[in-house]
Amino acid sequence: MELGLIIVGNEILSGSVVDTNTSFLARELFARGARLLEVAVIPDDVEIIAARVWEFSSRFDLVVTTGGIGPTHDDVTYEGVARAFGRGLGLRPELVAIGTGKKWWNEAAAAKLCRVPEGAVLLPGGLIPWPPVMVENVVILPGIPSLVEGHMPALAALLPSGRFFVRTVRCWGREVDLADAAAEVAAAFRGVEVGSYPILARDGVPGHVLVKFTGLEEALVVHATERFLAGLLPSMPRDLIP
Amino acid sequence: MELGLIIVGNEILSGSVVDTNTSFLARELFARGARLLEVAVIPDDVEIIAARVWEFSSRFDLVVTTGGIGPTHDDVTYEGVARAFGRGLGLRPELVAIGTGKKWWNEAAAAKLCRVPEGAVLLPGGLIPWPPVMVENVVILPGIPSLVEGHMPALAALLPSGRFFVRTVRCWGREVDLADAAAEVAAAFRGVEVGSYPILARDGVPGHVLVKFTGLEEALVVHATERFLAGLLPSMPRDLIP
Numbered sequence A, B: 001m002e003l004g005l006i007i008v009g010n011e012i013l014s015g016s017v018v019d020t021n022t023s024f025l026a027r028e029l030f031a032r033g034a035r036l037l038e039v040a041v042i043p044d045d046v047e048i049i050a051a052r053v054w055e056f057s058s059r060f061d062l063v064v065t066t067g068g069i070g071p072t073h074d075d076v077t078y079e080g081v082a083r084a085f086g087r088g089l090g091l092r093p094e095l096v097a098i099g100t101g102k103k104w105w106n107e108a109a110a111a112k113l114c115r116v117p118e119g120a121v122l123l124p125g126g127l128i129p130w131p132p133v134m135v136e137n138v139v140i141l142p143g144i145p146s147l148v149e150g151h152m153p154a155l156a157a158l159l160p161s162g163r164f165f166v167r168t169v170r171c172w173g174r175e176v177d178l179a180d181a182a183a184e185v186a187a188a189f190r191g192v193e194v195g196s197y198p199i200l201a202r203d204g205v206p207g208h209v210l211v212k213f214t215g216l217e218e219a220l221v222v223h224a225t226e227r228f229l230a231g232l233l234p235s236m237p238r239d240l241i242p
Helices: A021-031 A048-060 A077-084 A093-099 A109-115 A146-150 A152-156 A179-188 A219-231 B021-031 B046-059 B077-084 B091-097 B106-114 B146-150 B152-156 B178-190 B218-231
Strands: A003-010 A035-042 A062-066 A090-093 A115-117 A133-135 A136-140 A165-171 A193-199 A208-215 A237-240 B002-010 B034-043 B062-066 B089-091 B114-116 B131-133 B138-141 B165-171 B195-197 B208-215 B237-242
Touching: A003 A021, A003 A048, A021 A062, A021 A146, A021 A152, A035 A048, A048 A062, A048 A136, A048 A237, A048 B218, A077 A090, A077 A115, A077 A133, A077 A136, A077 B034, A090 A093, A093 B138, A109 A115, A109 B178, A115 A133, A136 A146, A146 A152, A146 B218, A165 A193, A165 A219, A179 A193, A179 B106, A208 A219, A208 B106, B002 B021, B002 B046, B021 B034, B021 B152, B046 B062, B046 B077, B046 B138, B062 B218, B077 B089, B077 B114, B077 B138, B089 B091, B106 B114, B106 B208, B114 B131, B146 B152, B178 B195, B178 B218, B208 B218
Parallel strands: A003 A035, A003 A062, A062 A136, B002 B034, B002 B062, B062 B138
Antiparallel strands: A035 B034, A090 A115, A133 A136, A165 A208, A165 A237, A193 A208, B089 B114, B131 B138, B165 B208, B165 B237, B195 B208
16 A cells, blocks of 8 residues: 655744654554655645645545644645545534534634535544544544544554565675665565665764665565675675664 | 755655654754745655656755765666756766765766766765755755755855744643634734644643744734734733743
């Protein structure tokens, strides 16, 4: 399954808030064998949200958005997603029922928070009362990290039950001296992604290179790693990271 | 000046590396009055890089890419940017001269690292010997955070000398109770961006809302903030954050 992630928030683009939802969701998706193919960080702008949601929705199996859900003027994600699919916004009595009586609730919140894209599905909300809202293949989450984490079970229910297998080889040498061996394996094993990540010398640890082999089939990943180790220059010190 | 940022790297999409270049560059750009309008995190894939670079190049004044520069098979950013503009790759003797004799250098590195899009401009490299490469309005940086930081002076030289002014009001109450006042100011002041950020109760600090007013004209930002304070419910406790 291939996913796209859309992070909505001026505060991230201005650097006043550091986005942690991307790394959290990237790890969670990877742990389930789902492939995150692109992340877009975009402003709280209806037209921009609509355009990117439309594009991602057609390119990926599933799209997740975070941010832009709330009672203020800059919370426009529901409206942006609705526009992406040419839908209107409609008041959902189930949402009014969820919010009524909560400490953060008033009539204005009801009018804004409970108007979601027409035909949307309300997913089970996990630990949080306010449910994720799903329109076509787009799941709309809030932006506050603890709420994103709380919604992870609802999101996980939409994902396949798979996992990626990873082998990592640490090479104590120059990246240029392993490039050929890595390229050969990358070309020979279609189902295995080969990544090369140089780590600069720091805190007394000499510079080295992490070479990662990732795929959905364990035997293939193991085989690719062995091929790489055999293809490395004999003079290159290396170890497998457990 | 409006910018787009493209972060190239499978390792970020799989969650094995946390991207810190986005927050670093977002803060640096903001501090200079440059507006970061979108960030894309994409895989090490020539076609995807080419498509996103082409789109961003036409939408923004300046585009910055990080990652995908190096001697291995998964370093394809130069190739992706070249393809975005229908250019070929050409060997640059200046780059060969820079690399020759360095510890990390060999012939394979020369063949890959020194082949950059035809007609590219090599920017002054700041603290690092390897220069940022600029093609049309796209500046190509490496992905390693310390190298991105080292290239900041070269990037800053392309930016206007401006700054954003920010006022932040902390409201000790519910976001729903300040939504009207914030919306009114957002509608009345075109040159001021009004953002509302709820902070959940934590570590003994009660929940509150940060309302930020941001713009390039200080007088306008001050005026908008005063209007918001006057429009707030008198019962809402508030303070200005210095």
